[in-house]
Amino acid sequence: MNVHTLAERLWCDGYLHLENFFDLDLMDRLHDLILAHYGPDPEHFHNQEFLSRAATEVIPWFPQRTNVAAFEEVAEHPSLCALTDAILGSGWHSQECMVMFSKPGSKGQAWHQDCPPDIPERFNLNRLIYTEDVDPDNGGQVVVVPGSHRRGLLPVGAPHGDLPTQVTLQPAKGSLVLLHGHAYHRVLPVGDRCRVSTNYRCVPQGTPLDITDICVYRTMRYQFSTNRIVQERAS
Ligand SMILES: O=C(O)CCC(=O)C(=O)O
Numbered sequence: 001m002n003v004h005t006l007a008e009r010l011w012c013d014g015y016l017h018l019e020n021f022f023d024l025d026l027m028d029r030l031h032d033l034i035l036a037h038y039g040p041d042p043e044h045f046h047n048q049e050f051l052s053r054a055a056t057e058v059i060p061w062f063p064q065r066t067n068v069a070a071f072e073e074v075a076e077h078p079s080l081c082a083l084t085d086a087i088l089g090s091g092w093h094s095q096e097c098m099v100m101f102s103k104p105g106s107k108g109q110a111w112h113q114d115c116p117p118d119i120p121e122r123f124n125l126n127r128l129i130y131t132e133d134v135d136p137d138n139g140g141q142v143v144v145v146p147g148s149h150r151r152g153l154l155p156v157g158a159p160h161g162d163l164p165t166q167v168t169l170q171p172a173k174g175s176l177v178l179l180h181g182h183a184y185h186r187v188l189p190v191g192d193r194c195r196v197s198t199n200y201r202c203v204p205q206g207t208p209l210d211i212t213d214i215c216v217y218r219t220m221r222y223q224f225s226t227n228r229i230v231q232e233r234a235s
């Protein structure tokens with residue numbers, strides 16, 4: 001399928017799941033670096049208030065801060081750049097890539113929008129890569145509501161409660177998942193093995209790079225730079 005058809009699908013559904021997008025050897029190299037970085041029992045990152053209120057548990061790592069060359073290879077991947085151009089037009093910018101590690105038995109990520117949808121054309125695009133299979137026996141699937149990137153605010157409600165018309169994605173090693181930042185999405189709780197995903201977020205030209213500083217959950221808006229709840233949403 002050509003990049004323009006894929007871009008149309010992304011704009012219609014708010015997400016795209018493309019299997020076998022990346023070379024498996026590259027995925028293995030990245031996965032080894034990721035496991036070596038975290039070690040067997042990494043510390044929690046967020047404070048207790050966030051962990052309990054957000055029903056979200058991931059430990060982030062920004063590998064480009066330490067210049068890990070293998071991660072640049074994905075950032076510069078020609079097919080990924082061509083697809084991003086088709087979706088966002090030229091002049092888009094990358095945020096630094098973020099690896100997300102979920103410990104065994106952790107909560108995954110509750111329903112959220114990566115940035116507030118108050119201005120519809122102000123959004124981030126997630127470009128998620130998976131360096132190992134998301135195995136349904138171990139949870140950690142990505143759940144998204146098709147078309148929700150055009151529906152404004154995520155409704156208030158149970159952080160992990162099912163939403164009508166949700167679809168469940170099970171990315172395999174080498175998959176690319178593109179997800180509009182206003183789409184309603186979550187990550188299911190993780191079983192007895194760890195889970196890893198890596199996000200190469202980017203934004204259209206003219207969008208502030210800190211657009212994802214405030215995340216919308218069903219119970220609150222949370223600001224990461226200040227570790228503060230900036231709005232309560234619980235009914
Ligand atoms: O880890 C995933 O599969 C999705 C994570 C997510 O919601 C995000 O990076 O915005």
Ligand SMILES: [Fe+2]
Nearest residue numbers: 112113114185
């Ligand atoms: Fe997200």
